[in-house]
Amino acid sequence: MAPAKTLSSARRRDAARLTRGLRGIAIFLFVVSGLINLLALTGSFYMMQVYDRALTSGSIQTLAALSALAIGLYLFQGCFDVIRSQVLVRVGARFDDKIAPIAHRVTIDMPRLGFSTAEAMERGRDVDTVRSFLGGQGPGALFDLPWIPLYLAFVYFLHPWLGGLTLAGAVVLTMLTLISEVLTRRINNETRQAAIARGAIADSNARNAEVLKAMGFAPRAVARFDEVNREHLQLQTRSSDLGGTFGAISRVLRMVLQSATLGLGAYLTIKGELSAGAIIAASVASSRALAPVDQAIANWKPFVAARMAFQRLRETMTALSKAVEPMELPAPRQSLKIDKITVAAPGSGQVLLSDASFDVQAGKAVGIIGPSGGGKTTLVRAITGIWPILRGAVRLDGAELEQWPEETIGRHLGYLPQEVALLDATVDENISRLAESVEPAKVVEAATAAGIHEMILRLPLGYKTQLGPQGTALSAGQRQRIGLARALYDNPFLVIMDEPNSNLDGEGEAALTAAIEQVKARGGIVLIVAHRPSALQAVDDVGLIQGGKLVAFGPRDKILAPAQPRAAASVSASAPAAPERTVSMPRAVGIGEHSTALEVRVPA
Numbered sequence: 001m002a003p004a005k006t007l008s009s010a011r012r013r014d015a016a017r018l019t020r021g022l023r024g025i026a027i028f029l030f031v032v033s034g035l036i037n038l039l040a041l042t043g044s045f046y047m048m049q050v051y052d053r054a055l056t057s058g059s060i061q062t063l064a065a066l067s068a069l070a071i072g073l074y075l076f077q078g079c080f081d082v083i084r085s086q087v088l089v090r091v092g093a094r095f096d097d098k099i100a101p102i103a104h105r106v107t108i109d110m111p112r113l114g115f116s117t118a119e120a121m122e123r124g125r126d127v128d129t130v131r132s133f134l135g136g137q138g139p140g141a142l143f144d145l146p147w148i149p150l151y152l153a154f155v156y157f158l159h160p161w162l163g164g165l166t167l168a169g170a171v172v173l174t175m176l177t178l179i180s181e182v183l184t185r186r187i188n189n190e191t192r193q194a195a196i197a198r199g200a201i202a203d204s205n206a207r208n209a210e211v212l213k214a215m216g217f218a219p220r221a222v223a224r225f226d227e228v229n230r231e232h233l234q235l236q237t238r239s240s241d242l243g244g245t246f247g248a249i250s251r252v253l254r255m256v257l258q259s260a261t262l263g264l265g266a267y268l269t270i271k272g273e274l275s276a277g278a279i280i281a282a283s284v285a286s287s288r289a290l291a292p293v294d295q296a297i298a299n300w301k302p303f304v305a306a307r308m309a310f311q312r313l314r315e316t317m318t319a320l321s322k323a324v325e326p327m328e329l330p331a332p333r334q335s336l337k338i339d340k341i342t343v344a345a346p347g348s349g350q351v352l353l354s355d356a357s358f359d360v361q362a363g364k365a366v367g368i369i370g371p372s373g374g375g376k377t378t379l380v381r382a383i384t385g386i387w388p389i390l391r392g393a394v395r396l397d398g399a400e401l402e403q404w405p406e407e408t409i410g411r412h413l414g415y416l417p418q419e420v421a422l423l424d425a426t427v428d429e430n431i432s433r434l435a436e437s438v439e440p441a442k443v444v445e446a447a448t449a450a451g452i453h454e455m456i457l458r459l460p461l462g463y464k465t466q467l468g469p470q471g472t473a474l475s476a477g478q479r480q481r482i483g484l485a486r487a488l489y490d491n492p493f494l495v496i497m498d499e500p501n502s503n504l505d506g507e508g509e510a511a512l513t514a515a516i517e518q519v520k521a522r523g524g525i526v527l528i529v530a531h532r533p534s535a536l537q538a539v540d541d542v543g544l545i546q547g548g549k550l551v552a553f554g555p556r557d558k559i560l561a562p563a564q565p566r567a568a569a570s571v572s573a574s575a576p577a578a579p580e581r582t583v584s585m586p587r588a589v590g591i592g593e594h595s596t597a598l599e600v601r602v603p604a
């Protein structure tokens with residue numbers, strides 16, 4: 001296992017990828033914002049000069065020159081504004097381009113690690129949240145905030161009292177922002193959780209569409225969705241109410257301050273301490289000084305959402321951190337060793353399989369049997385690396401699975417899951433596991449080995465037929481056989497099948513047995529979970545998993561026996577020479593001609 005320190009530095013390194021290259025851009029944007037804010041003083045200067053110079057002198061020429069100058073400066077300000085917003089949009093796009101694939105990789109992994117699909121999808125949207133915030137009004141306001149002192153200094157320079165008034169306004173508005181932050185943080189979090197719950201129900205309803213229709217409980221499913229949707233809506237409304245209230249308060253405050261500045265300015269002018277032009281200039285500058293705070297409050301909700309998304313992305317970036325990248329190893333060719341493995345469910349941490357050990361040599365096939373819920377799929381998930389192993393190790397030719405780079409070990413493994421879902425892609429892309437350049441010969445070889453080459457040729461576009469979402473364009477048996485071809489693609493050393501014959505007809509089962517024989521003949525290993533004995537014809541050894549334990553493992557004929565009359569079984573169980581107990585296997589559903597009940601002799 002990697003030392004904790006190395007892993008934590010790998011995590012820091014991976015998290016730093018989120019902000020890599022952004023520092024220079026942030027400095028550039030800070031400087032551009034400074035220029036925008038400096039140029040935004042144009043209005044104030046213009047007012048002051050018009051009132052105090054052009055009007056008092058009555059010179060049209062002065063007015064024209066001042067106006068031309070102001071227009072020029074406004075144009076510059078506009079240009080810098082465009083540059084700033086375009087840079088921000090591009091920063092967002094670059095961020096998305098760089099981070100989205102990594103976030104998507106984690107999103108793929110989340111459901112197998114115990115998170116709901118809805119939560120995984122939500123996390124996948126974090127990149128969108130950050131990108132759309134960067135493309136909006138919020139970041140501009142944040143970059144303007146540090147330049148508020150520029151306006152304060154300007155107003156202070158006109159008259160200290162006016163400076164003091166504007167400063168007081170800025171302090172009040174900042175406090176409002178902080179209060180809004182405290183009040184909205186919890187509610188925003190709750191709103192997000194409610195959105196995840198709503199997404200989970202929507203997802204589950206969509207996946208169960210056929211059952212809902214057939215048994216007519218779609219209205220109840222909709223009612224259940226409606227309930228969580230309302231909860232989400234209530235929280236959304238409360239959160240928007242809060243945002244709207246603070247927004248309104250800040251806008252009113254700004255107007256009050258603007259009038260107060262005018263009033264104070266007028267008072268100071270009457271007292272002879274300020275020119276008429278300076279009143280207008282101070283009013284414009286103080287309102288401009290407070291605009292970023294006002295904008296920040298208006299954009300607080302997206303800002304908080306983006307900040308939370310960014311924090312989650314930090315976790316996301318480090319979720320798959322590895323202290324060291326594994327070195328390439330030679331392809332395995334000798335053995336599979338299951339070395340005292342204990343496996344727990346990733347979500348709950350509940351131990352589902354403990355202390356299982358067995359060895360398989362190249363050229364052999366092993367059948368795994370046992371009652372429902374015993375832990376067979378758990379064993380398969382551990383061997384394929386889908387679930388992490390709590391204790392013990394799975395070794396191929398002596399090396400633990402983690403000692404191979406992920407893609408390399410994937411090439412040596414063929415896996416046919418219990419529920420075959422195919423990708424929304426063509427048949428050849430599915431069989432070749434989305435290979436960058438599909439090698440037709442290998443695809444046909446795998447399809448032939450799975451006995452479905454002819455069936456594929458009969459599809460509308462043959463190997464180029466699009467399978468639609470989750471391969472729903474095919475029957476369950478066809479999906480299972482394409483899944484088998486995918487597992488056999490490129491002759492992997494270890495082929496693992498979880499109930500591969502649950503949807504197969506007689507011809508499919510014969511193809512399956514032939515495929516197992518083929519893997520054995522080329523020196524590979526097959527591990528097959530089965531309820532039906534017909535799938536075990538070609539296996540050499542059998543393991544029985546029951547109650548989360550491997551209770552028996554040995555040669556097929558020793559472990560497995562055809563159903564005996566009850567009397568015979570009880571004789572065998574009570575024979576004193578070789579004490580054994582007899583476990584009845586559950587009868588498979590929809591058994592065809594191959595069906596026989598199984599009894600397994602377990603050493604007591």
Ligand SMILES: Nc1ncnc2c1ncn2[C@@H]1O[C@H](COP(=O)(O)OP(=O)(O)OP(=O)(O)O)[C@@H](O)[C@H]1O
Pocket residue numbers: 345346347348352370371372373374375376377378379418
């Ligand atoms: N994702 C999961 N989280 C928590 N517990 C799980 C999870 N998947 C399965 N289990 C539990 O683990 C135990 C073993 O399940 P497993 O799927 O390994 O059984 P199995 O032997 O393959 O059964 P079957 O023959 O019905 O497929 C069961 O009690 C089940 O409830």
